[in-house]
Amino acid sequence: MRIDSLEHRPGSGFRDDGRRAAPDASPDAPAVSARRICKAYGGTEVLRDIDLDVAPGETVCILGPSGSGKSTFLRCLNWLEEPSSGTVLLDGQPIGRLPGRDGRPRPMNARELAAARTRVSMVFQHFALWPHLTALGNVVEAPVHVLGRPRSEALAEGRRLLERVGLAERADAYPHTLSGGQKQRVAISRALAMRPKLLLFAEPTSALDPEMVGEVLAVMRDLARGGQTMIVVTHEMAFAREVADRIVFLDGGRVVETGTPDAFFTRPHTERAQRFLARYAR
Amino acid sequence: MSGIATVWSYRDAFLAGLGNTAALVGLALVLSLPLAALAAVLLVEASAPVRRLGREVVDLFRCVPFLLLAYVIYYGLPEIGLRLGAWWAGLVALVLYNGAYFTEILRAAALSLPREAVEAGRAYGFSRAQLYGRIVLPLVALDAGPVIGNQIVVMIKDTALLMVITVQELSFVANFVNARAFAPFAPFATALLLYWVLCLVAEAGVGLIARERRRRYG
Amino acid sequence: MTFDDVLTLLAAASITLGLSVAGIALGLPIGLGLALLRSARLPVLDQAIAALVSLVRAAPIVTLALFVFFVLPEAGLELAPIPAAVVTLTLNTAAFDCEIFRAGLAAFPRDQLEAASAYGLRPATRFRRIVLPQLWRASLGPLVSEMTIVLKGTPAVAVIGVVEITRAAGRIGAQTYEPLPPFLAATVLYTALIAVLVRGQRFAEARIARRYGYAVS
Numbered sequence: 001m002r003i004d005s006l007e008h009r010p011g012s013g014f015r016d017d018g019r020r021a022a023p024d025a026s027p028d029a030p031a032v033s034a035r036r037i038c039k040a041y042g043g044t045e046v047l048r049d050i051d052l053d054v055a056p057g058e059t060v061c062i063l064g065p066s067g068s069g070k071s072t073f074l075r076c077l078n079w080l081e082e083p084s085s086g087t088v089l090l091d092g093q094p095i096g097r098l099p100g101r102d103g104r105p106r107p108m109n110a111r112e113l114a115a116a117r118t119r120v121s122m123v124f125q126h127f128a129l130w131p132h133l134t135a136l137g138n139v140v141e142a143p144v145h146v147l148g149r150p151r152s153e154a155l156a157e158g159r160r161l162l163e164r165v166g167l168a169e170r171a172d173a174y175p176h177t178l179s180g181g182q183k184q185r186v187a188i189s190r191a192l193a194m195r196p197k198l199l200l201f202a203e204p205t206s207a208l209d210p211e212m213v214g215e216v217l218a219v220m221r222d223l224a225r226g227g228q229t230m231i232v233v234t235h236e237m238a239f240a241r242e243v244a245d246r247i248v249f250l251d252g253g254r255v256v257e258t259g260t261p262d263a264f265f266t267r268p269h270t271e272r273a274q275r276f277l278a279r280y281a282r
Numbered sequence: 283m284s285g286i287a288t289v290w291s292y293r294d295a296f297l298a299g300l301g302n303t304a305a306l307v308g309l310a311l312v313l314s315l316p317l318a319a320l321a322a323v324l325l326v327e328a329s330a331p332v333r334r335l336g337r338e339v340v341d342l343f344r345c346v347p348f349l350l351l352a353y354v355i356y357y358g359l360p361e362i363g364l365r366l367g368a369w370w371a372g373l374v375a376l377v378l379y380n381g382a383y384f385t386e387i388l389r390a391a392a393l394s395l396p397r398e399a400v401e402a403g404r405a406y407g408f409s410r411a412q413l414y415g416r417i418v419l420p421l422v423a424l425d426a427g428p429v430i431g432n433q434i435v436v437m438i439k440d441t442a443l444l445m446v447i448t449v450q451e452l453s454f455v456a457n458f459v460n461a462r463a464f465a466p467f468a469p470f471a472t473a474l475l476l477y478w479v480l481c482l483v484a485e486a487g488v489g490l491i492a493r494e495r496r497r498r499y500g
Numbered sequence: 501m502t503f504d505d506v507l508t509l510l511a512a513a514s515i516t517l518g519l520s521v522a523g524i525a526l527g528l529p530i531g532l533g534l535a536l537l538r539s540a541r542l543p544v545l546d547q548a549i550a551a552l553v554s555l556v557r558a559a560p561i562v563t564l565a566l567f568v569f570f571v572l573p574e575a576g577l578e579l580a581p582i583p584a585a586v587v588t589l590t591l592n593t594a595a596f597d598c599e600i601f602r603a604g605l606a607a608f609p610r611d612q613l614e615a616a617s618a619y620g621l622r623p624a625t626r627f628r629r630i631v632l633p634q635l636w637r638a639s640l641g642p643l644v645s646e647m648t649i650v651l652k653g654t655p656a657v658a659v660i661g662v663v664e665i666t667r668a669a670g671r672i673g674a675q676t677y678e679p680l681p682p683f684l685a686a687t688v689l690y691t692a693l694i695a696v697l698v699r700g701q702r703f704a705e706a707r708i709a710r711r712y713g714y715a716v717s
Contacts, residue, residue, distance in 0.1 A: 078405055110410055118407040128398035131499055132420045142406040145416055174498045194406065345691040349655040350666050350683060357679035435558070442560030443656060453563045466570035474559050474567060481558035 029092035031056045031198045031229040037076055037086035039069070039253075046072050047083070048253045054198070054231060059224040061240035061261075062233045064250035065276055070233045073250065074202050077231070078120045079113060090119050091197045118146060121191035125203040127183040129175040135162060135186045136171040139193045147194070154193070161189040165219050181212030188219055192228075199223070201232040237280055241265050249273050285468025292459045292469070299455030300476055302369070306441050306451065307480075310376035311434065317377070318384030323414060325389050343382030349443045351375050356447045372444040376437065383433050391426035392418060424495045431488030435481045442477070452476055501681045505672045509682065512668035513689050519582070519664060520651045523589030527650075528643075530590065531597025536627075538598070539605050549598075556595035561656035564588050569660040585657035593650045600646060604639045605631070637708050644701035648694050665689055 032054040039047035046069045054060050062070045075081035077088055079096040087105075088095050095116040100106030108116065129138050139158035143149045162168050165185040175183055184204055191199055201220065205213045217239050224230055224243045234240060240247060240261060247264040249257040249272075257264065257273045268274045289296065325336045343351070352375040359366055359374070366374065395418065403417045445454035456473035460466045538549055556564070565588040572579055572587075579587065608631060616626040636643075655666035663671070669686040673679030 080401060080405055114404075114407040114409050116407075117405060122402070122405045124398055124402060126398050128396075128402035130399050130402070130417055130421075131396065132424060141416065142408070145412055146407045146409075176499050190406075342691065345652075345694045346687050347652040347655045347666065347690055349658070350669070350686055350690065353666065353670065354680065354683045354687070357673065357683065361680060439558070439560035442562045445562060446659060453560060453566065456563065457566055460566075460570060466567075467574060470563065470567040470571060473563050474555065477560060477563065478555050478558040482554075 030054055030089070031058070031091055032077060032231070033089040033092075034073075034077060035087050037073065037083045037088070039072055039076060039081065040084050046253050047076070050086070050250075050253075050255055052248065052255075054229060056197070056229055057227045058245045059228075059230045059232065059243055060246050060248055061244035062231065062248045062250060063235075063237075063240060063276070064256075065280075068250040069253040070250045071202055074122075074200050074231065074233050077198075077200060078117055078122055079108075080122075090116065093119075095120075114146070118142075118194060119196060120198045120200060121194045121196035122200040122202060123184070123187050123191050123204050126207050127175070127180075127187045129183055129187055129190070131175050134172050134174055135167060135178065135189075138175070138186055139190045142190070143193050158189070158193055161192050162186070164192075165189050166215075179212060180208045181215045184208065184212075184216045185219055188216070188223075192223075197229060199228055199230045201230065201234065203233050203235065205234065205236060235280065237265075237277075249276070251276070285465050285471075288459065288463045288465050289468045289472050292455075292463075295455045295459065296452070296472060296476070299450060299452040299473075302449065303438070303441050303451040304480070306369075306373055306376060306444070306449070307434070307438050310373060310380060310437065313373075314377045314381040314384055315430075318381045318388055319419065321381070321385040322388035322392060325385065326392055340382045340385050343379060344386065346379075348375065348379050348440045349446060351379055352444060352447055368444070368448045369450075372441070372447060372449045375444075376440065379440070380433060380437050383436075384430065387426050387429050387433065388422055391422045391429075394425070395421055424491065424498065427491030427495065428488050431484060431491065434484045434487075438477065438480050438484060501672065501676065501678070501685065505676075505682065506685070508668055508672060509665060509685055509689065512663055512665045513693070515582075515662065516651070516654050516664040517693065519585055519589060519654050519657065519662070520647070522586045523593050523650050524647050526586070526590040527593035527597055530594035532601050534594065534598040535601035535605060538602060553595045553598050556591055557599070559592070561588060561592055561653045562659050564592060565657045565660050581657075581661040584660055585654075585662045588657060589650055589653065592653065593646060596646050596649070597643065600639050600642045601635065603642075604635045607638070608635065640704060640708070641701065644697060644704075648697050651693060651697065652690070 030053045032052060034050060034052045037047055037050040037052075038045065050069075050073055052060070052073075062074065064070045072081055076083045076086075077090075077095075079088070082096065087097065093116070096108055096113070097105040098108055098112065129135075130141065133141060136155065136158050139161060140151070140154040143154040143157070144151050159168065159171060162171050165188055167182060167185055167189070170178060170182060170186075175186070178186065188204075204220070205216050208216065213236070217236060220230070220232070220239070221243050232240070232244070242261075244261050247257075247259060247261050248255055249264065249268075249270075251272045257268060257270045264273065265277065268277055321336070321340075325333055325340075328336065352372060355375045355378070356366075356368065356371040359371060399421065400413065400417060403413045408416065441449075441451050442453040444451055445457065448454070450458075452473050456469040459469040463469070534549055534553065538546055540546075559567075565585065568588045568591070569579065569581070569584045572584070612630060613626065616630045621629065654664050658664060658667035658670075665686045669682035670679070672682040676682075
């Protein structure tokens with residue numbers, strides 16, 4: 001394991017020039033604006049020219065068969081995966097690459113990247129809770145140590161967030177004592193504690209026993225209704241249909257179809273989407 | 283019973299020997315663990331050639347008997363202009379030798395960390411130092427705790443070899459008392475019992491870490 | 501260092517090797533026997549063995565060697581340095597082997613034992629035909645690690661006058677007033693011996709994995 005095997009090496013000839021990020025973009029700037037995202041491993045292209053804009057408050061569900069590149073694309077949005085080419089703006093500000101002195105883009109250094117990532121939170125398929133910290137400890141860890149919030153304030157907010165996902169009484173439990181559904185709800189609280197502009201969900205219910213899927217989806221539904229900007233990679237068709245403002249359908253590393261849930265589920269106009277729905281939406 | 287009386291009459295020497303053994307182990311731990319943590323991070327982070335070289339060096343230390351290393355350091359350091367007493371040479375040997383073992387233990391533990399926990403740290407904007415300080419090291423410490431404990435037991439026993447380069451630790455004292463009093467059983471039995479106690483204390487420490495680990499990880 | 505010195509070191513290496521092999525060969529059956537005795541859970545004897553094993557495991561080899569060399573004669577058992585060294589190494593490694601075998605026995609799948617009994621195998625046959633062949637495969641990795649530890653522990657018996665590699669190197673250094681070259685040559689010798697053992701272990705493990713489809717750790 002290399003801690004940063006997926007990110008840029010720092011000190012690659014550029015120094016942090018101390019330039020602060022641009023002041024807040026206009027209020028109607030997209031929460032995410034991804035342009036021409038390509039990703040290739042060796043010779044295989046997994047993402048080809050993907051564009052995506054997500055407006056503040058919008059919930060977008062990304063659907064597609066396994067291997068379609070939807071998870072890779074999601075990981076490109078917070079630069080856990082570095083796209084081969086393309087740009088991502090979060091809330092109007094770039095992540096991953098900045099304009100360099102000579103006008104050509106240069107990779108962000110570790111500090112810039114860490115700062116950019118605080119604007120977006122991610123919920124992982126396998127929860128990725130920190131096993132040495134309690135539920136509450138997981139929730140307050142990054143707000144205190146990355147954002148520098150006062151501990152008491154973070155603890156109070158953390159308890160509120162755990163209460164919101166119905167886990168107030170498990171605040172002091174270690175992750176291994178929680179069920180899968182509880183772990184994922186803690187993970188969602190942890191993500192919310194960052195007060196992110198954007199919340200990414202990477203197949204949040206795929207690792208759960210069937211009877212626990214509902215409790216996690218219920219929390220996500222509440223968030224979407226509360227106006228949280230979300231991008232959800234999922235196989236839960238009923239959830240996507242009910243909650244999403246927009247469906248993006250990926251296949252073979254391309255956006256094949258995009259539209260309202262109603263249009264996508266009732267009148268898919270590409271053959272690939274029709275085939276996909278015939279297989280999964282029953 | 284005369285044996286017990288002999289040991290009792292040399293109790294100050296035994297206590298001093300025990301103190302030396304404990305001090306060597308304690309000091310070597312305090313020095314070698316942070317060094318090993320640093321080396322393990324370097325081994326994980328460095329470029330491939332450096333990583334390979336580092337592993338070769340670590341492996342070399344692990345192939346050499348401790349006594350031989352102690353000799354090399356005791357006789358070798360003066361050659362490079364560093365004149366240390368036996369006690370300090372022994373400490374250097376303990377730190378280097380166990381540092382190599384600890385490095386390998388920590389490196390292996392870091393490699394088997396849950397990948398996603400580390401990735402989540404990156405996704406939440408932890409700096410590299412924070413990632414190591416707040417996520418990787420605590421997890422590694424709990425994971426590797428029992429193995430480190432076993433190595434500490436090995437370390438306690440290795441200090442006995444330092445009697446050969448005239449460090450006045452527990453076995454040196456036992457041998458000294460035997461030579462003085464011509465009564466071998468009691469002094470050596472005393473030394474063995476005291477080593478047993480030291481090792482049991484270390485094992486109890488391991489037990490505590492293992493219990494904490496079970497509490498957190500299940 | 502002269503050519504003669506190199507020969508001296510090589511001769512000493514044969515002593516190191518001989519001591520290790522003798523200690524390992526004697527220690528293995530004793531360790532297995534102790535582990536089996538403990539698995540029988542006989543009252544008193546069980547606790548006695550447990551305490552003895554714990555004590556010996558905590559005993560530095562140097563101290564143990566001094567104990568054996570100086571104390572056994574008191575009990576009427578006069579031992580020359582080399583036999584005393586073999587006794588020391590055997591005691592030491594038997595205690596560790598006992599724990600390795602005990603772990604292997606504890607992890608042995610119960611249903612296999614029940615199956616063997618159900619087919620009418622008597623305990624002795626069951627042990628010989630079913631348990632032992634799997635036990636040694638599962639214990640091979642830890643046992644080889646223990647063997648390298650024995651090999652690395654041999655310098656400790658120099659303290660009772662056995663001239664093995666380390667002591668021979670020390671002597672050469674004392675004669676030539678240049679201690680470093682013989683010690684470095686000794687380092688090369690140990691590394692070569694240990695490398696051979698580790699290679700052998702990898703080879704054996706690979707064969708076992710190929711033949712029986714499971715890897716041993």
